[in-house]
Amino acid sequence: MNKELPAPNSKYVCTPVRPRSRGGARREAGFTLVEMIVAVALFAVVMVVCVGALLSLVNANRKAQALQSVMNNLNIALDGMVRSVRMGSDYNGSVGCAGNAGGGPHDCPSGSSSLSFQPYGNVPGGQPWIYSFVHDGNGIGRIEKSVEGHAAIPVTAPEVSIDEMYFYVVGTVHPDATQPKVVIVINGSAGAPGSSARTTFHIQATAVQRVLDL
Numbered sequence: 001m002n003k004e005l006p007a008p009n010s011k012y013v014c015t016p017v018r019p020r021s022r023g024g025a026r027r028e029a030g031f032t033l034v035e036m037i038v039a040v041a042l043f044a045v046v047m048v049v050c051v052g053a054l055l056s057l058v059n060a061n062r063k064a065q066a067l068q069s070v071m072n073n074l075n076i077a078l079d080g081m082v083r084s085v086r087m088g089s090d091y092n093g094s095v096g097c098a099g100n101a102g103g104g105p106h107d108c109p110s111g112s113s114s115l116s117f118q119p120y121g122n123v124p125g126g127q128p129w130i131y132s133f134v135h136d137g138n139g140i141g142r143i144e145k146s147v148e149g150h151a152a153i154p155v156t157a158p159e160v161s162i163d164e165m166y167f168y169v170v171g172t173v174h175p176d177a178t179q180p181k182v183v184i185v186i187n188g189s190a191g192a193p194g195s196s197a198r199t200t201f202h203i204q205a206t207a208v209q210r211v212l213d214l
Contacts, residue, residue, distance in 0.1 A: 093169035111166035
């Protein structure tokens, strides 16, 4: 005798049976503890590498900005020096130049460590301005400026170390066919605070006297 199948709205519903493991227990879907530990470890390693790279970039950018600030200081100091010399007169490159005596205009084609001149608007016979290359107590070369007999003050940042500086002066002999001119040559290095890396520089600037030497 055949049994009748239950009606569609019957309370009997077919339920799929989950496969059983060898031990007879049913397998639940999800991650095991070992898988979670491995995933977290990989994530931690990737984050450490990324954060380290980000911090290195930030530090490098900070040092680059500090170095740029130091070089800006040197450029501003040199621009101010050239502007003052160009507007002045009576260039005297006697210091460190063989055969020159102090006082009055003097050529120095072989290069001098100091330059004095009469600034623009100074009264006749007034005290000159002096730019000189000196070494401080730590042996670091720097540019110093003395205004009208006052004590010399440094015009370059402590992070700038100047190795060589020369003032080449020509055309001060009157009368001649050459307008007085000063060529400034600077060699040195600069570094950002807190960094051992340094950048070398070689700068040359020329200042021609604006007042006609007729």
